[in-house]
Amino acid sequence: MIVAEVRMSTPGKEAAWETIQTLNRLWTADDRPEELARFFHERMIAVVPQEAAPKLGRLACVAGWSGFCRMARIHSWEESEPHIELYAQGLCAVVSYTFAIEFTIGTTRFYQKGRDLFTLVFEDGRYQVVADQYSPMP
Numbered sequence: 001m002i003v004a005e006v007r008m009s010t011p012g013k014e015a016a017w018e019t020i021q022t023l024n025r026l027w028t029a030d031d032r033p034e035e036l037a038r039f040f041h042e043r044m045i046a047v048v049p050q051e052a053a054p055k056l057g058r059l060a061c062v063a064g065w066s067g068f069c070r071m072a073r074i075h076s077w078e079e080s081e082p083h084i085e086l087y088a089q090g091l092c093a094v095v096s097y098t099f100a101i102e103f104t105i106g107t108t109r110f111y112q113k114g115r116d117l118f119t120l121v122f123e124d125g126r127y128q129v130v131a132d133q134y135s136p137m138p
Contacts, residue, residue, distance in 0.1 A: 011090035011122040028077035033066040041128040072103040113137040
């Protein structure tokens with residue numbers, strides 16, 4: 001399946017959510033995390049609870065997602081409870097949602113729930129991720 005780049009002339013909540021769903025599908029269902037580069041801004045920052053330092057830049061962020069995909073076999077991914085706010089006339093979008101993921105590393109199966117918080121900017125006719133922070137559910 002080829003995932004088309006999400007492009008639009010007018011930014012909006014639906015476009016921001018579609019961008020997030022499309023990029024999540026790439027790494028969770030399609031096993032093509034290297035294609036996340038199309039969605040990650042060159043100066044993206046990602047903060048994850050497993051690492052003390054943030055991932056800085058598109059290449060580091062793609063490498064992080066790709067590393068997880070090489071290590072894990074993803075069985076399921078589900079997004080729910082999306083909340084999207086637009087700022088600066090839609091040029092900035094903040095997207096929060098709950099997720100559930102089930103995956104295997106080696107012989108151990110994991111089920112995790114968490115919350116993702118993405119910040120996107122609208123540049124070159126499309127939304128691009130400039131920041132991501134995820135946290136596990138308590």
